[in-house]
Amino acid sequence: MVSRVIPVDPFDLVIFGGTGDLARRKILPGLFRRFCAGQMPEGSQIIGAARSDMDDSGYRKMVADAVAEFGGGADCDNGTLDAFLQTVHYVTTDAMGEGGWADLNSRMQKDCVRAFYFSVGPSLFGPLAERLHRFGLATPDSRIVVEKPFGHDLESAKALNATLAQHFDETQIYRIDHYLGKETVQNLMVVRFGNMLFEPLWNSQYVDHIQITVAETVGVGGRGGYYDKSGAMRDMMQNHLMQLLCLIAMEPPAKFDPDAVRDEKLKVIRALEPVDWHHIVRGQYTTSGDVAGYREDVDDAKSRTESFVAMKCHISNWRWAGTPFYMRTGKRLKARTSEIAVVFKDAPHSIFGADSGRHRNVLAIRLQPNEGMTLDVTIKEPGPGGMRMMDVPLDMSFAEALGPDVEEAPDAYERLIMDVIRGNQTLFMRGDEVEAAWAWTDPLIEGWQARNDVPKEYDAGSVGPEDALMLMHRDGRKWRDIKA
Numbered sequence: 001m002v003s004r005v006i007p008v009d010p011f012d013l014v015i016f017g018g019t020g021d022l023a024r025r026k027i028l029p030g031l032f033r034r035f036c037a038g039q040m041p042e043g044s045q046i047i048g049a050a051r052s053d054m055d056d057s058g059y060r061k062m063v064a065d066a067v068a069e070f071g072g073g074a075d076c077d078n079g080t081l082d083a084f085l086q087t088v089h090y091v092t093t094d095a096m097g098e099g100g101w102a103d104l105n106s107r108m109q110k111d112c113v114r115a116f117y118f119s120v121g122p123s124l125f126g127p128l129a130e131r132l133h134r135f136g137l138a139t140p141d142s143r144i145v146v147e148k149p150f151g152h153d154l155e156s157a158k159a160l161n162a163t164l165a166q167h168f169d170e171t172q173i174y175r176i177d178h179y180l181g182k183e184t185v186q187n188l189m190v191v192r193f194g195n196m197l198f199e200p201l202w203n204s205q206y207v208d209h210i211q212i213t214v215a216e217t218v219g220v221g222g223r224g225g226y227y228d229k230s231g232a233m234r235d236m237m238q239n240h241l242m243q244l245l246c247l248i249a250m251e252p253p254a255k256f257d258p259d260a261v262r263d264e265k266l267k268v269i270r271a272l273e274p275v276d277w278h279h280i281v282r283g284q285y286t287t288s289g290d291v292a293g294y295r296e297d298v299d300d301a302k303s304r305t306e307s308f309v310a311m312k313c314h315i316s317n318w319r320w321a322g323t324p325f326y327m328r329t330g331k332r333l334k335a336r337t338s339e340i341a342v343v344f345k346d347a348p349h350s351i352f353g354a355d356s357g358r359h360r361n362v363l364a365i366r367l368q369p370n371e372g373m374t375l376d377v378t379i380k381e382p383g384p385g386g387m388r389m390m391d392v393p394l395d396m397s398f399a400e401a402l403g404p405d406v407e408e409a410p411d412a413y414e415r416l417i418m419d420v421i422r423g424n425q426t427l428f429m430r431g432d433e434v435e436a437a438w439a440w441t442d443p444l445i446e447g448w449q450a451r452n453d454v455p456k457e458y459d460a461g462s463v464g465p466e467d468a469l470m471l472m473h474r475d476g477r478k479w480r481d482i483k484a
Helices: 021-036 056-070 080-085 101-107 122-134 154-165 183-193 221-227 231-249 258-271 404-408 412-422 431-451 466-473
Strands: 011-016 045-050 088-092 113-118 143-147 173-176 207-215 280-286 308-313 325-330 337-344 362-368 372-380 389-397 456-459
Touching (some): 011 412, 021 045, 021 080, 021 412, 088 101, 143 412, 154 431, 183 362, 183 372, 231 325, 231 337, 258 431, 280 466, 308 466, 456 466
Parallel strands (some): 011 045, 045 088, 143 173, 207 325
Antiparallel strands (some): 207 337, 308 325, 337 362, 372 389
């Protein structure tokens, strides 16, 4: 099965920070794959903009190297890479000054979609937005793509939104979270709202609890300076996991429309109850074997920044009253995996007796690796000797179920960039959604600071601190195993 390519209109895409890591690893290789798929129409152009002194030829060489290194084996007919590179240009631009803006404006085409990707730090968002208007690059239909972090707390998020709103309408602002571009995340909405099988059961009457796990095997790496000022709560929980929580818990929107979907997500965030301090566990990985600990990675022997967070929270509405949501994320864990698990309640009465054991239906949605879904169902264990029962998964791995060509489907960044060109904001966060998430998150962080909280230590390569296991154990539940 080959993914269907939906054409887009010709466009100019300017990548501010066009020589940066994100552009090299994700944006440029993704655009090349869209070019190979025939989704980049004739007349479109990609313009890298950064402070580095470079010409078109030098930038095209950098782009070719990035495609070779990070393109995931993307290959097209002979000459296609050269054809793609002819659409690529570069303008040396000073985001905080005057240099390069007139040249950049002269490169822009008329009568096509204009998109500006802010692949830079948040401190440059305001100056870039202002200069786009001052130098005549922004049109009424232009779009800007803003990378996270969307602020450091509620106050800074409001200030950032206000700065962008001075120059662009909310309908022109695309706050990108690559998790929302994953195939399985979007499939989650289809599974919920496109199948009569699940929606009647999707409530506190039938769901015992829901687990959301995003585990990483890597440490903070070269991001130590940034990460030590943010921590797992700001870096992952407030945005990525919050978005997954919204999609799993929201009410059916009236239609599949950007604002209808985002209205329902906003209601979930606003219905989140404050979390008691004893329902949150913070952790920090320590040295294990030849793997350095967090404090060594950030070069601060007294750092109290968390690299792991687990929590139990509740949503105060009719659908989910009484159903706990358990979320955890961390670095240097035993495996890299992202999963949402919907754990259904036991049957109200077992006719098979106590010896049959405890069995539950679990719908597990894997975001990475090996995107797909499994539904655990209970069957009789084959063989004589009584009514022994076992749980087996009904497995829908995308690569197996949809054929080998499914791996050619666009990755998250490719899909989201094409949505920007189309003007579809469904998978992008709205300003009030970001502010509501910070309004819920800030009191948790302030509570840690007020209590002078010290993260619990855990070994690199483990499943996290022991206290996180106890968080579930106290409720008579347990975390699903972290496995690749």
